[in-house]
Amino acid sequence: MPQFPERDESGPEKRNKFDLELSELPSDPGQRPLISSYNPNVRDEVHRAYLQMGPCQPRFHNFCKSKFGQQQRRFNPTWFNKYENWLEYSISKNAAYCLCCYLFRPEIGEQASGEIFTKNGFSNWKKLERLEEHVGSPNSAHNKVVGYCEDLMKQEQHVQTFFNKHSYQDRKYYRIRLFASIDVVRLLLEQGLAFRDIKKVTVKNAPGNNMLIAPSIQKDIVRACSIETTNAIIRDVGDALFSVLIDESRDASMKEQMAVVLQYVDKNGSVIECFIGLKHVTSTTAISLKEALDQLFSKHGLSISRLRGQGYDGASNMQGEFNGLRTLIMNENECAYYIHCFAHQLQLVIVAVAKKHDQVNSFLNVAANVVNHDIDVPNMNDIFLPWGRSRRKARKISNMHYFQVELFFAVLDLQLQELNNRFNEVNMELLLCLACLCPNDAFAAFDKDKLVRLAQFYPKDFSPIELMALKTQLQIYIMDMRSSTEFAGLKGISDLAKRMVETKKDKVYPLVYLSVTLALVLPVFTATVERTFSAMKFVKNELRNRMGDEWMNDNLIVYVEKDVFNSIDNESIAQCFHNMKSRREQL
Numbered sequence: 326m327p328q329f330p331e332r333d334e335s336g337p338e339k340r341n342k343f344d345l346e347l348s349e350l351p352s353d354p355g356q357r358p359l360i361s362s363y364n365p366n367v368r369d370e371v372h373r374a375y376l377q378m379g380p381c382q383p384r385f386h387n388f389c390k391s392k393f394g395q396q397q398r399r400f401n402p403t404w405f406n407k408y409e410n411w412l413e414y415s416i417s418k419n420a421a422y423c424l425c426c427y428l429f430r431p432e433i434g435e436q437a438s439g440e441i442f443t444k445n446g447f448s449n450w451k452k453l454e455r456l457e458e459h460v461g462s463p464n465s466a467h468n469k470v471v472g473y474c475e476d477l478m479k480q481e482q483h484v485q486t487f488f489n490k491h492s493y494q495d496r497k498y499y500r501i502r503l504f505a506s507i508d509v510v511r512l513l514l515e516q517g518l519a520f521r522d523i524k525k526v527t528v529k530n531a532p533g534n535n536m537l538i539a540p541s542i543q544k545d546i547v548r549a550c551s552i553e554t555t556n557a558i559i560r561d562v563g564d565a566l567f568s569v570l571i572d573e574s575r576d577a578s579m580k581e582q583m584a585v586v587l588q589y590v591d592k593n594g595s596v597i598e599c600f601i602g603l604k605h606v607t608s609t610t611a612i613s614l615k616e617a618l619d620q621l622f623s624k625h626g627l628s629i630s631r632l633r634g635q636g637y638d639g640a641s642n643m644q645g646e647f648n649g650l651r652t653l654i655m656n657e658n659e660c661a662y663y664i665h666c667f668a669h670q671l672q673l674v675i676v677a678v679a680k681k682h683d684q685v686n687s688f689l690n691v692a693a694n695v696v697n698h699d700i701d702v703p704n705m706n707d708i709f710l711p712w713g714r715s716r717r718k719a720r721k722i723s724n725m726h727y728f729q730v731e732l733f734f735a736v737l738d739l740q741l742q743e744l745n746n747r748f749n750e751v752n753m754e755l756l757l758c759l760a761c762l763c764p765n766d767a768f769a770a771f772d773k774d775k776l777v778r779l780a781q782f783y784p785k786d787f788s789p790i791e792l793m794a795l796k797t798q799l800q801i802y803i804m805d806m807r808s809s810t811e812f813a814g815l816k817g818i819s820d821l822a823k824r825m826v827e828t829k830k831d832k833v834y835p836l837v838y839l840s841v842t843l844a845l846v847l848p849v850f851t852a853t854v855e856r857t858f859s860a861m862k863f864v865k866n867e868l869r870n871r872m873g874d875e876w877m878n879d880n881l882i883v884y885v886e887k888d889v890f891n892s893i894d895n896e897s898i899a900q901c902f903h904n905m906k907s908r909r910e911q912l
Contacts, residue, residue: 350371350374350375350378352378352381353381353415353416353417354381354413354414354415354418354422354424354427354446355415355416355417355418355420355422355446356415356417357427359444360372360427360428360429361560365894365896365897365900366896368900369477369900372428372429372474372477373477373478375424375427375428376424376428376474376477376478377478379424380405380409380410380411380412380413380424381413381414381415381422381424382402382405382409382412382413382414383414383416384402384405385402386402386414386416388400388401388402388414388419389419391419391448391450393449393450393451396451398450398451399450400414400419400421400450401450404421404453404456408456408460410425410471411423411424411425411426411467411471412424412456415446418446418448419448420445420446420447420448421442421446421447421448421456422442422443422446422447423442423443423459423467425467425470425471425473425474426442426443426466426467426470427442427443428470428473428474429470429473429474430443430466430467430470430626431556431559431560431626440564441455441459442459447459466626472908473904476904476907476908500899503899503902504895504899506542506543506546507546507550507895507898507899508895510543510546510547510550511550511890514547514550514880514883514884514890515883515884515887515890515891517860517863517864517880517884519868519869520540520543520547544876544879545902545905545906546898546902547876547879547880547883548875548879548905549898549899549901549902549905550879550883550890550893550898551878551879551880551882551883552901553890553893553897553898553901554882554883554886554889554890554893555601555602555625555882557889557892557893558587558599558601558886558889559601559625559626559627561591561597561599562587562589562599562627563592564631565589565590565591565631565842566589566590566631566632566633566786566842566843566846567587567588567589567627567631567632567633567634567846568587568588568589568632568633568634568635568636568661568846568847568848569585569586569587569588569618569632569634569635569636569848570585570586570587570588570598570636570637570848570851570853570854571583571584571585571586571614571618571635571636571637571650571851571854572584572637572638572851572854572855572858573606573609573614574858574861576861576862576865576870576877577862577865577866577867577869577870578865578870578871578872580605580874581605581606581607581608581609582603582604582605582606582858582861582874583603583604583605583606583614583617583618584600584602584603584854584857584858584861585600585601585602585603585604585618585621586598586599586600586601586851586853586854586857587599587601587627588634588636588846588848588853589846590822590842590845590846592826593823593826594819594822594823594824594825594826594827594831595819595822595823596819596822596845596846598853599886599889600853600857600881600882600885600886601621601625601882602621602624602625602878602882603857603861603874603877603878603881603882604617604618604620604621604878605874611649611650611652611653612653614650615650615653615654618650618654629654629657629658629661630658630785632654632658632660632661633660633661633662633783633843633846633847634661634662634663634664634846634847634848635650635651635654635661635662635663635664635848636663636664636848636849636850636851637650637651637663637665637851638665638851651663658785659784660782660783660784660785660786662752662755662782662847663752664752664847664848664849703724704724705723705724705725705728706723706724706725707723707724708721708722708723708724709722709723709724709726709727754778755779755782755847757775758775758776758778758779758782759779759818759840759843759844759847761775761776761779762776762818762821762840762841762844763817763818763821764806764812764815764816764817764818764820764821765815765816765817767807767813768803768806768807771803773796773799773800773803776795776799776840777792777795777796777799779840779843779844780792780795780836780840783843786839786843787836787839791836794836795836795837795840798834798836798837799837801834802834802837805830811824811828812824818841818844818845819845821841822838822841822842822845825838825841856885857881857885860881860884860885861877861881863884864877864880864881864884865877
């Protein structure tokens, strides 16, 4: 990781060394390290150094030609005139880049074409319209980072200017107070406590105009914590395929809130579920929910093209076949398969069976009212005597036959019928195919044909050529797995994914590992969303029912994703806090 010394006033030698390091920053965009690899303490100075140098635009270079079909095409230097503020060209990679997005855009992989103009480079010269698409609308991700660049280059808006206006001792004390405030905010957020208690733990010796205890300052610090937590989640998602778990509920002030959770497989092969936001919806129609989801995706730079699964409960506005949220999403992405939450499925099946079978209904009612289980257990070999009937008219069947055949087996048949009615043919085939990846009992469930069929459900991920390659990979893969002691005794597909990453088999069998990832991404439970609503009722309770939507969302993200939040250092939160302050002062 590139490291630079912190800026201070200890002497000219350190300052000169720092300037020397900045002057040696690589100018070729294809040779630059990720901006996140620089020390957070000097990252702002790296931003400024690149902006002062300007985009790398070798206008008189002899640009290489590339073959597109029957034609030879190359980068046209006149494009620099149209996009002079951000367009760059890498001689080493023969590709175009965006300086502004490199400096400020979050590293989110292929989400919203994130890496094309920042890491991989754009070289499809026959599709010039991609440059205009990259710029996008006034609220696009590109135009947002252009604004960040403009803010940074205005000297009076720069954080360092704020520090330079004060003495070294003042800066030192301010830093201590800010970090102390962040530590207090951490404690309150992690415990879900009210911020009115912060007066009890603030520094009394701070200047009256710089105590960092004003409600607006507290909210900015919490906002910075929420932003950094969410950015960490989005960076971890990267270019991975993911699914969404969505549910809706009313908060303490009776507002409808939509919670969104992402489910994905991380770089270690582990299945991760992360809460990314709560969105207030004025209406619970499918169209309103879809608009709220689109806004959340746009905010975090997520692309619906990377979506591979949807998980909801059984509400008609969520999973309706004709106009539900499921259908609206699948109209844009046919590979975003919907799976009805298994827990809700089971609950609905039990309720339906109880309504259709009188004995089951009676049994459940009795069981609910039973306080003492010290009841008589009938002899299973005796003749069964139905209630209210004489012994002479009773059928000659044993208690065992009645309870086993006429009750237990009958209930099983009803349950199977209900389950079959609640899974459509596509979902049934999809689930049966992915079950063939299970490594239990030495991969006893393995079926090459069904796994190829599984890949055919995802035409965006498997081309016809890759389908042919998958067949060959599967043959070698299964022989390798069954002969390897490292893959013996695995339980479940999640264990298989982690072991493949540990042993680098995900690189040896990339198409097989992609199938494993798709299986793990497919959502089957929405328990994480339910837990989010439980946390919401704790954060916004009857005593705090006047919390605004954004304030509650910021509190809830940090409270639910404590592990992610604890991995973020105070320096990053402080920098985010000052960036927000600078932008607000400009407005």
